[in-house]
Amino acid sequence: MILHSVKLRCSLHGVSLPLLVIAGLLLLWEILVSINDVPAGILPPPSKIMQESFFLREQLMGHALTTMTEAVVGLVLAALLGTVVAGALASLAILRKALLPILVISQNIPMMILAPLIVVWFGFGIEPKIAVVTLVCFFPIAVSSADALMNADKDLLDLMKSMGASRLQVLRYVRIPQAVPSFFSGLQIAATYAVLGAVFAEFSGGTSGLWIFIGRSQRAYRTDQVFAAVFLIAILSIVLFLLVRWMAHISTPWNRVGSDADLREQGK
Amino acid sequence: MRLLTVTGLAHRFERSGVSSLSEPIQAIGNLDLHLEAGEFVSIVGPSGCGKSTLLKILAELIEPSEGHISCSRAGGSLREVVSYMPQTDSLLPWLRVRQNALLGARIAGVDVQNAEREFDRLTDQFGLRGFENAWPAQLSGGMRQRLALMRTFLMPREIMLFDEPFGSLDAITRREMHQWLQSVWTETNRSGLLVTHDVEEALFLSDRVYVMTGRPGRMHDEIDVNFVRPRTVQLSTDPEFVTMKSRLLESLEVGMTSD
Numbered sequence: 001m002i003l004h005s006v007k008l009r010c011s012l013h014g015v016s017l018p019l020l021v022i023a024g025l026l027l028l029w030e031i032l033v034s035i036n037d038v039p040a041g042i043l044p045p046p047s048k049i050m051q052e053s054f055f056l057r058e059q060l061m062g063h064a065l066t067t068m069t070e071a072v073v074g075l076v077l078a079a080l081l082g083t084v085v086a087g088a089l090a091s092l093a094i095l096r097k098a099l100l101p102i103l104v105i106s107q108n109i110p111m112m113i114l115a116p117l118i119v120v121w122f123g124f125g126i127e128p129k130i131a132v133v134t135l136v137c138f139f140p141i142a143v144s145s146a147d148a149l150m151n152a153d154k155d156l157l158d159l160m161k162s163m164g165a166s167r168l169q170v171l172r173y174v175r176i177p178q179a180v181p182s183f184f185s186g187l188q189i190a191a192t193y194a195v196l197g198a199v200f201a202e203f204s205g206g207t208s209g210l211w212i213f214i215g216r217s218q219r220a221y222r223t224d225q226v227f228a229a230v231f232l233i234a235i236l237s238i239v240l241f242l243l244v245r246w247m248a249h250i251s252t253p254w255n256r257v258g259s260d261a262d263l264r265e266q267g268k
Numbered sequence: 269m270r271l272l273t274v275t276g277l278a279h280r281f282e283r284s285g286v287s288s289l290s291e292p293i294q295a296i297g298n299l300d301l302h303l304e305a306g307e308f309v310s311i312v313g314p315s316g317c318g319k320s321t322l323l324k325i326l327a328e329l330i331e332p333s334e335g336h337i338s339c340s341r342a343g344g345s346l347r348e349v350v351s352y353m354p355q356t357d358s359l360l361p362w363l364r365v366r367q368n369a370l371l372g373a374r375i376a377g378v379d380v381q382n383a384e385r386e387f388d389r390l391t392d393q394f395g396l397r398g399f400e401n402a403w404p405a406q407l408s409g410g411m412r413q414r415l416a417l418m419r420t421f422l423m424p425r426e427i428m429l430f431d432e433p434f435g436s437l438d439a440i441t442r443r444e445m446h447q448w449l450q451s452v453w454t455e456t457n458r459s460g461l462l463v464t465h466d467v468e469e470a471l472f473l474s475d476r477v478y479v480m481t482g483r484p485g486r487m488h489d490e491i492d493v494n495f496v497r498p499r500t501v502q503l504s505t506d507p508e509f510v511t512m513k514s515r516l517l518e519s520l521e522v523g524m525t526s527d
Contacts, residue, residue: 153358155354155355155356155358156358156360158324158327158329158352158354158358159352159354159358160375161328161329162327162328162329162347162350162351162352162354163351163371163372163375163376163423164345164347164348164375164376165375169375173360173363173371173375174360177360177362178362180362252362253403254361254362254403254404254405255361255405257402257403257405257406
């Protein structure tokens with residue numbers, strides 16, 4: 001019985017609690033809008049937004065699919081590029097000195113300026129959007145992975161050296177596995193940028209995508225449709241973030257065990 | 269037969285940074301040491317006397333400033349003769365118990381199958397039966413230490429270097445581990461060099477004990493310990509043991525203040 005209530009509390013903290021807070025906020029929004037009689041063109045109530053979302057579900061799904069494809073493909077490419085850059089930065093001091101300033105600069109170019117340029121280079125299709133997402137996302141992955149690759153545990157390195165391990169063996173047994181959690185922290189940060197990056201990139205033009213949808217809705221003064229798209233963007237971001245967290249979780253099984261007291265007692 | 273001879277060993281650490289402190293630290297000064305085949309030798313010394321540095325030099329992790337190390341076993345590198353157990357247990361958190369134990373053998377690249385057979389044979393003795401597929405994070409402090417010792421044992425090396433292997437354990441677990449290590453040791457014909465600040469530990473486990481001075485560390489006293497093996501807990505109240513213990517403690521005291 002006690003165990004049951006503990007479990008219940010855990011699940012309340014994990015999933016139900018944030019959902020409860022969101023539901024409460026939406027309810028508050030609904031009530032405030034109806035009490036103050038706000039016109040739907042300025043701020044539609046959540047019920048209206050959801051109704052509209054349902055009504056336009058096929059159209060919305062089509063746009064969401066485009067945006068999500070841009071975000072996910074961009075993120076995957078960023079993970080690959082980030083890993084390669086991290087490996088290069090970590091292994092060669094000269095590259096580190098030469099490249100780091102350029103990488104920092106690359107993160108400070110406003111997307112608003114870059115996006116139209118990328119369209120000029122890559123056209124109006126999905127490719128320029130993927131390029132923008134990749135550019136935005138690879139940096140946190142590269143930096144956190146490079147740091148972890150370079151700052152391996154000194155004692156473990158000594159141990160490997162005393163065993164006569166080659167550089168490749170040190171990489172395989174110590175540096176890479178030790179960097180996995182950092183790689184995933186970088187990827188988590190990147191995942192939160194990915195959907196927004198894709199939406200931003202759509203700003204430069206195209207025929208499909210959530211920003212395209214928002215633009216059309218705005219011109220038609222359909223604030224409810226704008227909000228429907230905004231809600232969808234938030235949901236997609238959360239889904240992508242949780243997906244990365246789950247991947248991190250299954251890729252580092254040794255971090256999951258924590259302190260398993262029962263097992264320890266047995267082995268005493 | 270003499271396995272290892274160290275003569276006139278000295279080591280200075282170059283300090284970098286603040287200019288007023290930039291003169292090098294003399295960690296070890298003019299140290300002599302020898303190890304016979306099959307012998308278990310302990311080195312006790314105060315903190316900071318350079319005993320860990322000494323082991324790191326023998327494991328070829330640090331290049332000594334001066335001195336000569338000779339090993340009667342043929343071959344160019346000490347690393348082919350020595351297996352080193354660092355101060356922390358240094359288990360790889362991402363490898364399961366079995367893979368951790370086999371790490372040294374795998375990296376040395378010699379006869380991994382033999383090491384696997386040895387692992388299966390030794391799991392009971394090392395108290396790891398049933399935990400072969402556990403992660404290191406699931407083990408207790410004593411088990412982690414036994415696993416680290418097992419990894420050191422499974423390296424095909426004649427000399428084992430232990431850097432305060434039980435320093436992080438509580439007193440009761442530590443005493444259990446002493447018992448256990450000496451029972452394991454009676455079955456091997458290898459040589460061991462253990463560094464500790466625990467005089468009782470040194471006496472209980474060793475055939476011979478060196479006492480080091482404070483920094484710069486060198487050998488100050490040496491004592492033969494001839495109690496029959498296997499040794500039991502009762503040994504620690506044996507009058508002869510107590511006499512030796514007080515002599516070692518006195519040597520430690522004198523060595524610390526003489527410089």
